[in-house]
Amino acid sequence: MKELKGKVAVVTGAASGIGRAMAGRFAAEGMKVVLADLEEDALKRTERELKAAGAAVTAKRTDVSRSEDVEALARFTVDTFGAVHVLCNNAGVGVGGVTWQNTLKDWEWVLGVNLWGVIHGIRAFVPVMLEQGDECHVVNTASGAGLHTRPWLAMYCASKHAVVALSESLYHELALTGSKVKVSVLCPAVVNTRIGESERNRPVDARNEEAAGVPSQQMQVMEQAFRALLAKGLPAEEVAEHVVEAVREERFYILTHEETKGRVRLRMEDILDARNPTLPPVA
Numbered sequence: 001m002k003e004l005k006g007k008v009a010v011v012t013g014a015a016s017g018i019g020r021a022m023a024g025r026f027a028a029e030g031m032k033v034v035l036a037d038l039e040e041d042a043l044k045r046t047e048r049e050l051k052a053a054g055a056a057v058t059a060k061r062t063d064v065s066r067s068e069d070v071e072a073l074a075r076f077t078v079d080t081f082g083a084v085h086v087l088c089n090n091a092g093v094g095v096g097g098v099t100w101q102n103t104l105k106d107w108e109w110v111l112g113v114n115l116w117g118v119i120h121g122i123r124a125f126v127p128v129m130l131e132q133g134d135e136c137h138v139v140n141t142a143s144g145a146g147l148h149t150r151p152w153l154a155m156y157c158a159s160k161h162a163v164v165a166l167s168e169s170l171y172h173e174l175a176l177t178g179s180k181v182k183v184s185v186l187c188p189a190v191v192n193t194r195i196g197e198s199e200r201n202r203p204v205d206a207r208n209e210e211a212a213g214v215p216s217q218q219m220q221v222m223e224q225a226f227r228a229l230l231a232k233g234l235p236a237e238e239v240a241e242h243v244v245e246a247v248r249e250e251r252f253y254i255l256t257h258e259e260t261k262g263r264v265r266l267r268m269e270d271i272l273d274a275r276n277p278t279l280p281p282v283a
Contacts, residue, residue: 005030013091017193064117
């Protein structure tokens with residue numbers, strides 16, 4: 001899709017981080033943008049800021065783990081702007097911990113947002129795009145953790161590996177049916193966002209009963225280290241630039257960090273040589 005001006009973009013998780021940066025970048029291209037997020041105050045603030053900058057934007061509070069919310073978002077988009085050309089299934093949360101100690105609610109919440117959010121987006125929006133018959137593009141946010149793995153992040157890695165696989169299958173299906181809808185999967189490494197504070201958006205019914213207690217000292221140390229790492233991460237605006245370039249070039253894999261390629265190569269060599277998994281470096 002070479003020409004973006006005047007087209008319509010939908011971004012989930014748009015109130016902060018990568019989603020906020022993508023929304024701003026699309027608006028700078030002259031696109032009409034629909035912002036979706038669960039965090040209502042931040043969503044309204046983002047809408048005000050972009051409108052003040054002259055962007056044609058609107059916002060709708062959306063819980064992407066709920067199919068009815070995403071279907072309502074699709075209807076809202078078409079009712080407001082008449083079409084949708086770029087869909088960014090970007091909303092995501094991160095929870096760490098020991099795999100066998102993560103609760104059922106932890107798993108349901110992470111998979112509900114990170115994986116089911118993408119599934120709901122595809123089911124709600126791709127039929128609209130196909131019916132339009134226009135050039136369109138779907139960008140699914142996975143992660144470098146969707147191409148390799150990390151200890152203490154099993155739920156996150158599992159959800160993001162699933163997003164990569166889902167995106168690859170969707171890419172082939174659309175190509176084989178001659179569709180004008182293209183697909184990209186975004187796989188960034190460490191980005192300066194608030195994903196380390198995901199708990200702020202965990203719905204009440206998804207919280208653990210013990211969540212009101214004080215986290216273990218080990219978990220506190222891990223969380224502090226993770227937030228310090230994020231603070232040194234790539235600016236979200238640079239990730240958004242990569243996304244716009246990929247949409248224009250119809251490029252599937254969006255790798256924002258060069259080191260990700262080495263980690264993928266190491267994992268593939270482990271698989272092909274039937275070796276036990278090698279732990280990649282953290283930085």
